[in-house]
Amino acid sequence: MALHSIRSEPAAPTARRSGTEGRQALLVTCRAMTPADTAAAPAARKGALTPRAEDFPRWYQEVVARAELADNGPVRGTMVIRPWGYAIWERLQAALDERIKAAGAENAYFPLFIPESYLKLEAEHVEGFSPELAVVTHAGGRQLDEPVIVRPTSETVINSFIAKWVQSYRDLPLLLNQWANVVRWELRPRVFLRTSEFLWQEGHTAHATEAEARDYALEILADVYRSTMLDVACVPVLTGHKTTRERFAGATRTWTCEGMMGDGKSLQMGTSHELGQNFAKAFGIQFSDAQGTQQYAWQTSWGASTRLIGAIIMAHGDDFGLRLPPSLAPLEVVVVMVKDDDDVRREAAHLVSTLTELGHRVRLDDRTDTGFGRRSVEWELKGVPVRVEVGPRDLAEGNVTLVTRHTRQKATVPLSGAVGAVVTTLGDVGHELRAEALEFRLGHTVAVATVDEAIEAGETGFATIALAALGDDGEDRLGAHAITVRCLQRPDGGLAEHDDEDDLVAVVGRSY
RNA sequence: CGGGCUGUGGCGCAGUUUGGUUAGCGCGCUGCGUUCGGGACGCAGAGGUCCCCGGUUCAAAUCCGGGCAGCCCGACCA
Incomplete structure (x- = not known):
């Protein structure tokens, strides 16, 4: 088995709402724990977690281990999800699945192995993923005539079947989702956040018009992802679209949900892509419209993964754990x-x-x-x-x-x-928890006017800067400081209709 | 791929420079007792191919050569 690898994306957008419902007064006394409660034992400090402020990455690893969420697998970059961690995943899964079905998509399952030739059908797609691919070259005791790829995502296989299933506009829209594991060979693995194999959900749809595809991609972004993150995971997220540089390989536009973690860095928690007709043309997804004319379908794809568990740990965790x-x-x-x-x-x-x-x-x-x-x-x-x-x-x-x-x-x-x-x-x-996370993000977000100011602010949180002020070389300059544009949105945090709107704002920051 | 560092019970480490025979410590684990309203304590135990291969030597965790693995920095990062 030879390999190469791929990558993933992050994001950062708006948030709002934090509501607190009517709560009733609790009876009797309330007190904060005193130092004596926690530090009483001389050994208390010993087994305690490394404070987040001292070493956030270390704190993260300790929480994962001590809360029994996961262990590292025997192969570098792989993970074993333990019962406590998996139970959290099951709940996230249920919340996402329920919303995905409400959006009309149906679950199905496609193969783990993909012919190498499929990947090559969409130029940008292969190029984006080839560095991260795990390729099976031998099986059954001999070398394979055509190498088989372990899916890094399933656009290619699924679309090859959608091409077969779609004949008429009456077959549209076709809305599919699958729960699966995918492999993207990672050089810098971090449990839950970036592993060579992870679990996720990937949706793939085909529509008759570009507008319908875009509406659907946005519906998924808001009603499935944003809702799950905000209402279920209680992590406020910013939504917006990615710059060309951060866009999914093969997509015409990528929409993202970005959350701020406890160290001020951004985590891309879910993405929804408009694929235009790129894959439809590569895989021959055509249909006869009402006039009998052959048309290429317009598509979307969208995914959210076990990375969300990492988001919950980092967005809500404190010095005492999860x-x-x-x-x-x-x-x-x-x-x-x-x-x-x-x-x-x-x-x-x-x-x-x-x-x-x-x-x-x-x-x-x-x-x-x-x-x-x-x-x-x-x-x-x-x-x-x-x-x-x-x-x-x-x-x-x-x-x-x-x-x-x-x-x-x-x-x-x-x-x-x-x-x-x-x-x-x-x-x-x-x-x-939601209100606290939102307050934290707002307190670590600053509006700036220049790239230099954005670089400075990006060290500790998010900076918002007018896209115009960022300029053509802005992303390069930010990149030199490990800062990226997490997403683009309107000044009020809303989603832009078009990429070329005048007053778009870039949310920038460091990311996972 | 480039630079630096590290491989010693489950985890974290000391010991290596100045080879020496029972390889230590903390945590964790087992048993007994006392405890147990915020990580308890005492006693008794279990647990190790000192990364691998080869070499030097009376003797190697320790010295030499080669290999492998991992970590950090950089590069790269759907």
């Missing part, structure tokens, strides 16, 4: 038995069953032979949104302790109101 919105958390609530005591066990079990009956994902932590502190740290690392601590001391007064992960606030609540308090808190978490 912080998950309830919508994605494998467990929304953990009821921790502080001590093994009959009353404690009974009340804890009762809370678990009541919350479970209400439809929440809850687990009882009855490992009382393991230290309480250790268990607290463990659930905190894993990002479980709400923890209920049930112990004899509180119970004697008819209370339990409710700990909110993202704020690390502890509240003592009456046993009788515990379920209500948990449900209320769960309802607030997502909004608060």
Whole structure:
């Protein structure tokens, strides 16, 4: 097996909305954890995570390991997604799948192996991907006559079939999606963010007109991607279109969702492409229109991957580990038995069953032979949104302790109101995480007038600069400082109808 | 592909310059006991081809030669 490789893209756009719904006052006392709560043990510092401010990449790797999200695979650049990480993926998958279907696309599955000749049919496409391709040259004990490529994306195979299935305008639009793994050999792998093999969803559609294809690409961008990221992952994203340089190989236009991570860098979280008639012409996707004239179809393709897990880690995580919105958390609530005591066990079990009956994902932590502190740290690392601590001391007064992960606030609540308090808190978490992430981005975004200012601002966050001020050599100058244009949008953050609009703004920054 | 660095129990490391016989430490792991409302402690244990091959030597984790792997920087990056 010989190989080469490819690449991927990132993005950065607008965000808005952060709403907080009515929340009810929590009963009783609330307090922030004091240093004594966390640093009490002399060894506390030892097993703790490297602070984000000290070394963000290291912090990221530690969170991935300690929250048991993933491990590195035996082949460089590959990853093993562990149960806790995979459960988050399953929830993201469900949210995306539901929206994709609502947009009218149907799931199907195409082969992992693609004839090398297919890749070569679209010039820009091959050129873009060839450096990242994994190519099978031997199989069945002998050299293959035609090398087989492990799909880096499926435009070629899928379009070869769409060509076969589309004859008439009545067959359009054809809206397909597939859940699959793809391979793009990476020189600089980073778990979830950039691995040689990853899981994703790729949509491929064919339409009768350019306008319809564009509308669909935008519908996916907004109603599938932006919605999942904002409403489910609680990560505000900027949406806009890519510059020619950052465009998908073979596309006429690439739309992106860019989120800001905790270190001010941008992560491209999902892209939707207008393919024009490039692939239709390469693969012969033609149809007879109502007048009986042969026409080439207009197409789109769009994808979002396990990279989103990385986005959630980096957009929400803090120095104590992962912080998950309830919508994605494998467990929304953990009821921790502080001590093994009959009353404690009974009340804890009762809370678990009541919350479970209400439809929440809850687990009882009855490992009382393991230290309480250790268990607290463990659930905190894993990002479980709400923890209920049930112990004899509180119970004697008819209370339990409710700990909110993202704020690390502890509240003592009456046993009788515990379920209500948990449900209320769960309802607030997502909004608060979203608002916090948005506030962070806004606080790290600055409007500038010159490329030099953009370079400076790009070191710590995003800079917005008029496309006109960026100039023809702007991207080159930014590139020299590892800064790229994440996306182009209108001054108000809206999507541009045309690339040549006068007042377009470029959002620039460093990226993953 | 260019430059620098590193390979020692599961993880992180010391030891290598000045070869020396039982290869250490922290974390983690197992057992017992005391603990256990924020990463507990004591005692007792388990766990290692010191990256590989070859050479030098009475003796190699340590010295020499070659190889492999990984990391960082750069380049490159749907």
